[in-house]
Amino acid sequence: MYYDTPIxxxxxTVSPKFQVVIPLAVRAAMGLRAGEKLxxxxxxxxxxLIPVRPIRxxxxxxxxxxxxxxxxxxxL
Numbered sequence: 001m002y003y004d005t006p007i008x009x010x011x012x013t014v015s016p017k018f019q020v021v022i023p024l025a026v027r028a029a030m031g032l033r034a035g036e037k038l039x040x041x042x043x044x045x046x047x048x049l050i051p052v053r054p055i056r057x058x059x060x061x062x063x064x065x066x067x068x069x070x071x072x073x074x075x076l
Contacts, residue, residue: 022049 012020022032030051032038037052 010023010026012023014020026032032051039050039052041048041050
């Protein structure tokens, strides 16, 4: 697949060992550290890297989310 965007600092190259280097700006924005685990997932035609976080650090990450549900009149 080809894109009409120019190659920039967020473009990486897959090495012969299938390794990539995550750009510094992305590492800094995400707070990634050396040795941290990332979950690799295929989503349609792309690869997503999702940091594996301890459950304690996840506490409160949904704070402020709207949890109201519209219910049908004949339901509780």
